[in-house]
Amino acid sequence: MPIAFEKVNYQYAPNTPFAYEALKNIDLAFELGKITAIIGPTGSGKSTLVQHLNALLLPSKGTVLVLDRTITHTDKPKELKSLRKRVGLVFQFPEYQLFEETILKDVMFGPLNFKVDEATAKVQALDALKMVGLDESFAEKSPLDISGGQKRRVAIAGILAINPDVLVLDEPTAGLDPQGSKAMMELFVRLNKDHGKTILVVTHDMEHVINYCDNVVVMAEGEVLTHQLVGDYFERKQQIESIKMNLPQLLAFKEALIAGGFDLNTPMRTLDDLADAIAMELSR
């Protein structure tokens, strides 16, 4: 069961003077069971792309295959709910979607909508809250009286509680403190490794890409520039700089060392890889 885009175009405000083609002829297949990063400069169409995955947007042209569903411009799949149960989408800045009296109720809202019974929904909600690092003392607070970062976590818990097979996150860590954003990325890795969830994450943070993701999709101006293994992608420095992204610190450091005369040509993903390579080089 694939998640794939076939020749997908998407136009905002079609047939008006404001028409804008946000996606151009996208061909893309995501690997199930992996963590895939989607990167690209602002306005490159990342958010537009991910909203196709649970049929919030229908392609203007082309086909989107999601699990056992085929989504095209004309045939809006019936029973969207069952698709949305399996593909959870966390929006960019999701904190504005909170509305219930208490945090617990807000997190239970999703599962209840998907016809989970009250008791189970409560268990799932408390679980999800724990996963995002909010203990039970938060359960009875109002979601409007907590900090922005905490709201973000509640909103993410609201999708986690639905327990989808595919989790799509649009810049989940933007605006979180470094510790919080690290914990969040580690949570996604856990969900992927321990529960086999497919994770698609839009991010601007190259450190997250190199540290946590398996694959990377690069977008620019509504097109997919490349779709590769993370390790392979970062081997090509020019590729990264051509889309105005910074190298991850690790690789920037490696480049500086190479410029300074070190001979480091092995591929590396972690600090340990780099340390080993330097040690090797020094002992020669």
Place this chain on the structure above:
Amino acid sequence: MNNIALGRYLPLNTYTHHLDPRYKILGMLLLMVSVFLPAGFIGYGIIGAFVLLALVLTKIKLKMIVKSMKPLLFMLSFLMVINLLVIRTGYVVFSFNGFTIYSDALFQTLYIAIRLTLMIIITTLLTVSTKPLDLTLGIEDLLSPFKKVGFPAHEVAMMISIALRFIPTLIDETNRIMKAQASRGVDLKEGTFKEKIMAILSLIVPLFVSSFQRAEELADAMEARGYIVAAPRTRYKQLKPTYRDALMMVAVLALLGTVIWLSL
């Protein structure tokens, strides 16, 4: 949501776009007056021709107008039914089993339909061809004579322009929240009554919260930049009427004159 495209400013480069907003508003008001004069079908024919010419000059497609009139059909048919039942003057057009339709009922409905259509087209002409900001500048100038009696013309204009400014933002926000809640299984079309109430709440509460937040932020930002209510201020954009405005006003006044003469 597509209907909202109607009445939204379209950045074109037409005769109407270049008119001074003050005269455009005045012209629109005069046209509205003429629509409400009892000038009969000939009068409406003349106004219709005038409005059609204005549409062409503004490069608005008729298709767009027709599309936006669709929601009105329901209201008109409702009016029609009421008129048919209530109005019992004129000659009998149709009679069946004691159910009679009088000519005045038909005419009355037709008049209302024509008036509504013309009104909508006239306001659309104004809003499509005038930037919201220019519109409020125009309103402010037109209201400024009332400053003498203590009317806060500038503040009212400011309020209108802020409200106008935030309409698209609110629409975007509503769309965003709707999508976010749809991802959490909200379905506005299906479900029991209780579920629908919850669905609407899940939309309205965040909308209110963010609107209040926005209002506060905007107020802070305005104060931070030294905005003081009722302080005298100068204006960057000066409005200047041109020959186009004179031409338009002459045409509108001539039309109004004709319609008044017809309805005497």
